């Protein structure tokens with residue numbers, strides 16, 4: 001089959017947010033190695049961008065710039081390459097599609113913010129537009145779940161309850177905007193290492209369930225109520241692997257956060273502020289304290305992977 005002619009435009013760009021987990025309840029390790037999860041995802045305004053341009057058939061290349069770029073693989077392991085190939089194989093005239101992909105990262109790597117998964121979701125959205133594929137939301141969601149547990153949420157955004165391995169997502173009833181301060185760690189944490197430590201520290205975890213208090217707090221929109229309900233079963237394992245994180249959490253609470261937790265498998269610490277001005281004060285105090293590599297403010301919820309420009 002002849003290759004479709006490249007469009008006149010140079011390409012398309014998608015923007016995708018980081019996630020934090022407001023609740024992360026982890027069950028016993030399954031035979032397939034995965035842990036069943038009950039989680040509440042929350043998308044925050046810290047964005048990566050993925051651009052996709054036309055390339056020769058079967059050519060998939062990627063470049064990365066920005067936060068932690070040197071830690072991101074440039075080969076077939078990169079989630080944007082895997083996403084583009086999966087989309088071409090399942091929905092396109094595979095032999096005639098290729099993509100030149102570039103990622104601009106603001107989401108730190110191996111930080112518990114699902115940056116790689118976010119990039120995968122953005123690549124699905126960008127390549128579907130680049131190749132002019134007529135895909136339903138459901139078809140995109142199925143591909144996302146195949147790519148990784150956090151990818152379907154990165155497509156959806158907002159605040160959502162995740163189950164299974166985290167790939168089954170349902171929007172949550174939530175009111176209001178929350179103001180967060182994120183403290184980035186000096187070193188990443190490997191997700192498998194954190195789960196391994198969780199298994200050692202928690203020999204008999206209960207079947208995971210999202211706490212009712214958290215869902216109630218989300219419906220009220222009251223940050224103090226939400227702050228008191230934040231929970232992460234992986235936090236003891238992350239603190240055990242990086243004991244300095246304990247000081248980070250304590251510092252944020254001392255500086256007035258109404259809630260604090262490690263996001264996902266860490267090491268990012270997420271602090272909830274009572275208001276936007278309180279978040280500004282908290283970010284200034286934490287930055288001056290110097291415990292974190294970098295401190296950023298973000299608000300949530302925000303929408304998932306979308307085309308921009």
Ligand code: ATP
Nearest residue numbers: 072078079109110111112113114115116117119191
């Ligand atoms: P998880 O999604 O497992 O919680 P995380 O949020 O802690 O992980 P990521 O930033 O997603 O961490 O990176 C995890 C690993 O994924 C990295 O160490 C890197 O080797 C790999 N990776 C593959 N593609 C990407 C990408 N586009 N951006 C970042 N990391 C990527």
